Amino acid sequence: xxxxxxxxxxxxxxxxxxxxxxxxxxxxxxxxxxxxxxxxxxxxxxxxxxxxxxxxxxxxxxxxxxxxxxxxxxxxxxxxxxxxxxxxxxxxxxxxxxxxxxxxxxxxxxxxxxxxxxxxxxxxxxxxxxxxxxxxxxxxxxxxxxxxxxxxxxxxxxxxxxxxxxxxxxxxxxxxxxxxxxxxxxxxxxxxxxxxxxxxxxxxxxxxxxxxxxxxxxxxxxxxxxxxxxxxxxxxxxxxxxxxxxxxxxxxxxxxxxxxxxxxxxxxxxxxxxxxxxxxxxxxxxxxxxxxxxxxxxxxxxxxxxxxxxxxxxxxxxxxxxxxxxxxxxxxxxxxxxxxxxxxxxxxxxxxxxxxxxxxxxxxxxxxxxxxxxxxxxxxxxxxxxxxx
Numbered sequence: 123x124x125x126x127x128x129x130x131x132x133x134x135x136x137x138x139x140x141x142x143x144x145x146x147x148x149x150x151x152x153x154x155x156x157x158x159x160x161x162x163x164x165x166x167x168x169x170x171x172x173x174x175x176x177x178x179x180x181x182x183x184x185x186x187x188x189x190x191x192x193x194x195x196x197x198x199x200x201x202x203x204x205x206x207x208x209x210x211x212x213x214x215x216x217x218x219x220x221x222x223x224x225x226x227x228x229x230x231x232x233x234x235x236x237x238x239x240x241x242x243x244x245x246x247x248x249x250x251x252x253x254x255x256x257x258x259x260x261x262x263x264x265x266x267x268x269x270x271x272x273x274x275x276x277x278x279x280x281x282x283x284x285x286x287x288x289x290x291x292x293x294x295x296x297x298x299x300x301x302x303x304x305x306x307x308x309x310x311x312x313x314x315x316x317x318x319x320x321x322x323x324x325x326x327x328x329x330x331x332x333x334x335x336x337x338x339x340x341x342x343x344x345x346x347x348x349x350x351x352x353x354x355x356x357x358x359x360x361x362x363x364x365x366x367x368x369x370x371x372x373x374x375x376x377x378x379x380x381x382x383x384x385x386x387x388x389x390x391x392x393x394x395x396x397x398x399x400x401x402x403x404x405x406x407x408x409x410x411x412x413x414x415x416x417x418x419x420x421x422x423x424x425x426x427x428x429x430x431x432x433x434x435x436x437x438x439x440x441x442x443x444x445x446x447x448x449x450x451x452x453x454x455x456x457x458x459x460x461x462x463x464x465x466x467x468x469x470x471x472x473x474x475x476x477x478x479x480x481x482x483x484x485x486x487x488x489x490x491x492x493x494x495x496x497x498x499x500x501x502x503x504x505x506x507x508x509x510x511x
Contacts, residue, residue: 125203129187131163132170136186141427145171170204173197176259178239178425181231192231196223196260220260240418242430247466247489247501255464258493263419264297266497267304267313268321268348280307291495294351295321311377316344318497319416319490323460326486326504329353333404336361338390338447343371345407345460347378358383359401363390390443404455406447410440412461412468416492416499437467441475448480453509457482461501464489469501481508 139148149171153164170190177193184192191208199217206213215226228234236256237243243252269277271293278296281288284307289297295318298304304313327349329335333356337346340360350358358380362368365387375383388394413436418424444459451457459476461468469489476482487503 125207128166128203131167135167135171141423144421145423175422175426180238181234192227245433245465247464247469249489255493259419262300264496265300265302266318267296268294268316269313291318314347318495319492319500322490323502324348324352326458326502327352329356329405331355335405336403337407339409340371341367343374345409350380361386361388390446398450401450402452403450404452406451407458409460412436412463414462416462416464433465433467440472444476451507453507455507457505459503462498464499473503476505483508
């Protein structure tokens with residue numbers, strides 16, 4: 123009966139969820155409205171709903187309960203009552219490696235098509251190992267933090283003292299299990315939560331002392347904080363469309379000890395000459411609005427609810443923003459174009475547009491294959507403005 127109870131809880135959530143909110147925001151509200159659910163019920167319901175969405179649209183012809191059982195088997199190495207009930211012959215295989223479990227499911231269900239996990243696979247950037255990319259959706263990505271190289275050892279020690287599993291990826295990048303609560307262990311400002319692939323984009327910045335840089339879609343300021351860690355002696359302008367987001371940025375900057383910066387609320391799809399006419403930058407970071415399709419391992423509900431038309435909508439926004447910001451870049455200086463997308467229309471195609479339509483030449487670009495490190499998949503390009511410095 124307990125399995126049936128868990129199944130009903132899962133079905134009720136699924137029937138109430140329409141994809142309009144991210145799942146991680148929907149669930150707390152749902153649980154508040156259903157206070158009869160105990161902590162164990164909430165934990166299992168969360169596990170089941172996330173597992174279910176990780177299957178994407180694969181095996182969509184099967185009954186919902188069977189699809190949930192398959193998904194939960196693939197996503198976890200601890201046995202659930204639903205798997206035990208519906209796939210009892212797989213109980214002994216629950217702790218196998220993911221690749222072995224996928225092979226078992228392929229044998230048991232010959233219609234299991236990897237491409238149906240991830241929608242719009244025809245739009246993916248070249249160079250992606252598709253099988254590895256699709257497989258990655260059955261694993262929750264790690265939580266990554268960026269720390270100062272001189273503080274890394276003491277931070278690792280503190281985490282290990284609290285029995286928190288930690289892995290040093292580089293002198294400044296640490297990987298932890300997703301969901302790790304750091305607030306009570308580490309001092310505010312001593313670390314930044316930032317995905318490993320996002321940290322990697324910093325290799326493309328190459329700032330010089332006294333430079334003037336503009337992070338034009340700054341959001342909560344993660345890329346600016348990364349830039350500042352590479353070269354603290356620079357002049358910063360941060361802008362975003364949303365004032366509420368910039369308030370969050372102020373708090374992050376305060377904790378990081380950044381006191382001197384300029385901040386503007388700007389719509390980059392409009393002409394901002396009245397505000398920016400006197401600005402000329404030594405570097406511009408465009409962390410562009412995008413589909414986020416390289417981060418759907420963290421938001422697997424998007425595998426079900428994303429609409430293909432949005433790819434072109436975001437690509438139009440990206441082209442519009444680039445058109446409006448490049449004039450504020452000094453000749454010979456870099457534009458750093460970043461997305462957290464896996465779609466070619468938002469990545470290589472936008473770079474091609476920039477070098478064909480704007481006074482920019484490509485220095486280097488890279489699809490950052492986050493699935494190789496249990497991280498997000500991202501794209502970064504460094505383009506240089508033509509002309510004399």
